[in-house]
Amino acid sequence: MSWRDNLPxxxxxxxxxxxxxxxxxxxxxxxxDVLFLPEDEDDLVTFLKGLDENVPILPLGVGxxxxxxxxxxxxxxIRLGKAFGKVEPRGESRIYAGAATLDAxxxxxxxxxxIAGLEFYRGVPGSIGGASVMNAGCYGSETKDVLIEAYAxxxxxxxxxxxxxxMGFTYRKSARAAEGGLIFTGxxxxxxxxxxxxxxxxxxxxxxxxxxxxxxxxxxxGSTFKNPPGHSSWKLVDAAGWRGKxxxxxxxxxxxxxxxxxxxxxxxxxLEGLGEAVRADVKAKLGVDLEWEIKRVGRPxxx
Numbered sequence: 001m002s003w004r005d006n007l008p009x010x011x012x013x014x015x016x017x018x019x020x021x022x023x024x025x026x027x028x029x030x031x032x033d034v035l036f037l038p039e040d041e042d043d044l045v046t047f048l049k050g051l052d053e054n055v056p057i058l059p060l061g062v063g064x065x066x067x068x069x070x071x072x073x074x075x076x077x078i079r080l081g082k083a084f085g086k087v088e089p090r091g092e093s094r095i096y097a098g099a100a101t102l103d104a105x106x107x108x109x110x111x112x113x114x115i116a117g118l119e120f121y122r123g124v125p126g127s128i129g130g131a132s133v134m135n136a137g138c139y140g141s142e143t144k145d146v147l148i149e150a151y152a153x154x155x156x157x158x159x160x161x162x163x164x165x166x167m168g169f170t171y172r173k174s175a176r177a178a179e180g181g182l183i184f185t186g187x188x189x190x191x192x193x194x195x196x197x198x199x200x201x202x203x204x205x206x207x208x209x210x211x212x213x214x215x216x217x218x219x220x221x222g223s224t225f226k227n228p229p230g231h232s233s234w235k236l237v238d239a240a241g242w243r244g245k246x247x248x249x250x251x252x253x254x255x256x257x258x259x260x261x262x263x264x265x266x267x268x269x270x271l272e273g274l275g276e277a278v279r280a281d282v283k284a285k286l287g288v289d290l291e292w293e294i295k296r297v298g299r300p301x302x303x
Contacts, residue, residue, distance in 0.1 A: 008050030029068025099129030
């Protein structure tokens with residue numbers, strides 16, 4: 001009997017061989033062996049406690065910064081839904097957000113509550129779970145600057161809380177999250193009091209800036225490569241001659257050369273292949289190593 005025939009009883013949905021492309025912004029990728037959509041945190045805990053400990057798990061947020069390979073994902077992909085999308089001001093300019101909350105929604109709700117300091121999230125694609133995992137940020141601010149503590153469930157189904165210091169934040173990374181085996185369920189943030197109208201005005205400036213400098217309406221995953229020390233990745237990609245150059249159905253955006261785009265017909269292999277070709281070319285021509293910021297998961301397609 002396969003492990004897939006002996007899954008824990010849950011209140012949420014369990015889907016086998018479910019295509020993951022619709023769950024990612026690139027709109028590519030193969031199926032998950034199992035996709036689990038928990039009803040709530042208790043349901044998630046129950047599932048993890050009852051799941052064979054040898055079965056790998058992969059948390060998937062809104063898929064804004066994830067490239068799923070064409071062969072799909074081994075084990076269980078866990079995607080948090082509506083129950084994990086609550087946003088709640090907690091007084092003293094603090095605000096809680098569930099892991100499934102879109103970053104832009106947190107910024108909006110903080111503004112309504114007169115909580116400043118989280119405006120930058122208006123320019124970050126993705127959700128709070130992903131922001132906690134990768135220390136997401138833009139325009140000079142990062143998650144590490146505002147997070148008080150993050151909440152997660154372990155692979156064994158235990159609820160845990162991590163302080164900002166325990167998260168081990170560095171540029172686009174959390175050492176705690178990198179250890180694996182954690183499903184982040186929410187986080188508490190610290191802002192500062194300000195007039196909601198003033199906060200909203202700053203957010204509108206961020207929105208306008210994004211719309212004129214980034215291909216936000218394309219099938220993209222946001223910034224493809226981390227900025228190497230002393231460099232901007234987009235300038236390196238541009239200097240190597242890859243801005244707007246097609247590679248199968250993939251290319252780096254003519255608008256922003258660090259945004260990898262599915263032009264409509266790309267496979268995951270096209271997208272990853274282009275990224276690797278650019279990395280090699282930038283290294284050869286400019287002597288700089290580019291490191292992926294986009295998370296690539298799953299198996300290559302057989303053959």
